[in-house]
Amino acid sequence: MKSSVITFPGSNCDRDMDVALKKFGFKNKMVWHDDIELPKSDLVVLPGGFSYGDYLRCGSMASKSKIMKSIINFANSGGMVMGICNGFQILVETGLVPGVLLRNKYLEFICKNVFVKIKNKQNTYFKNIDNDVLEFHIAHNEGNYFCTKDQLKEIEDNEQVAINYCNKSGNTEEQFNPNGSIKNIAGIFNKEKNVLGMMPHPERMIDPSLSGEDGSIFFNNLINNLK
Amino acid sequence: MKISVIITLKKDVLDPQGKVIHQTLDGMGFNNINEVRQGKYFEIDIKESDPKKAKDKVEEMCKKLLANLVIENYKIIDVQ
Numbered sequence: 001m002k003s004s005v006i007t008f009p010g011s012n013c014d015r016d017m018d019v020a021l022k023k024f025g026f027k028n029k030m031v032w033h034d035d036i037e038l039p040k041s042d043l044v045v046l047p048g049g050f051s052y053g054d055y056l057r058c059g060s061m062a063s064k065s066k067i068m069k070s071i072i073n074f075a076n077s078g079g080m081v082m083g084i085c086n087g088f089q090i091l092v093e094t095g096l097v098p099g100v101l102l103r104n105k106y107l108e109f110i111c112k113n114v115f116v117k118i119k120n121k122q123n124t125y126f127k128n129i130d131n132d133v134l135e136f137h138i139a140h141n142e143g144n145y146f147c148t149k150d151q152l153k154e155i156e157d158n159e160q161v162a163i164n165y166c167n168k169s170g171n172t173e174e175q176f177n178p179n180g181s182i183k184n185i186a187g188i189f190n191k192e193k194n195v196l197g198m199m200p201h202p203e204r205m206i207d208p209s210l211s212g213e214d215g216s217i218f219f220n221n222l223i224n225n226l227k
Numbered sequence: 228m229k230i231s232v233i234i235t236l237k238k239d240v241l242d243p244q245g246k247v248i249h250q251t252l253d254g255m256g257f258n259n260i261n262e263v264r265q266g267k268y269f270e271i272d273i274k275e276s277d278p279k280k281a282k283d284k285v286e287e288m289c290k291k292l293l294a295n296l297v298i299e300n301y302k303i304i305d306v307q
Contacts, residue, residue: 057295064292093295100297107243146240146298180241 013048020203024219038070046087059089088197099147105180116163123193136200145181162187231305235266
C-alpha cells in the first residue's frame, strides 16, 4: 500500500506520521506542498502542525496551496484522504468535510490523552476494529468543532460523525468534551466516507514504551482494510 | 484603490476571546458593557481604478479566502 504525507511550511507531525505509516507496512512518500502532482497513493495524509503559522484561520492558507488541487480531485474521485489535527483544519477549509474548527472553548491549548468512541464503523477507516473506544492524543488550540444547525442535521442524517470524545468506558457526555465541540465531535467524514478529518493523533500512540498502542490498532486495521 | 473590509463572527457563533476581553474590561471598571465581539480588519490596495470592479474583486477574495462563511460575515466598509 502506498501513502503520501504532505508537508506544508509549519507542519510538524509529518515525520511522526511517516514513521507510523512505515511501521505498519505503508510505502510512504513525503510530498511538498508546492508540488503539483500527487504520487500514486492509496492513502493521502494531511499531518498536524501549524501550517503557515496558523495565519488568518488555521489551515486556510494551506488549503489553497498547489498540491491541494490534486488532493481535492483525488478525494472527489473516491481517494482516501485523512487529515489529522491541522490536517483536519485544512480539510474543513477546502470544504471536503463540513463545518469549521473554532478556538477551544476555554481558550487553552490542550495537550493530553483522550478517549474517543467510534461512531461509525461502516467505512474503510474503522471497519473491523474490535474496540469501541480508543485512546488517542490531542494537542490543539483550535479543535472546537462547529457547524450550523442545518449542517449538523445533514451530518447526522448521513452518518458522517466518525468519533466522539468520551471517557474510558465510552460515555460521551458533555463533561468528557475537552474543547467545546458540538456533540463531542472529534472527527468527521465526508458524505462518501473516503475523507476523514479528526483532531486526535493516532500516530502518537504507536509505541507502548512512549505512549500507548491504540494508534497501532488503528493503523494495522487501516492497512488491512485497504489491501 | 484601497478597500477596507471587516470580518465579523456570525451572531450565533461563540466568541470566547470577545468574552474574555469583556470580562477584562469589566474588571478594569468598564462595567456597562453588554457584549464584546472580536473581528478582523483588512486594507487591500488593489491595482484597479474602477471602484465597482475593485469592490467585486475584494468581495470574491472575501468569499474564497478572507472569510469562512460558515462562521463569519464580511463587509466592505470603505473604498478610496
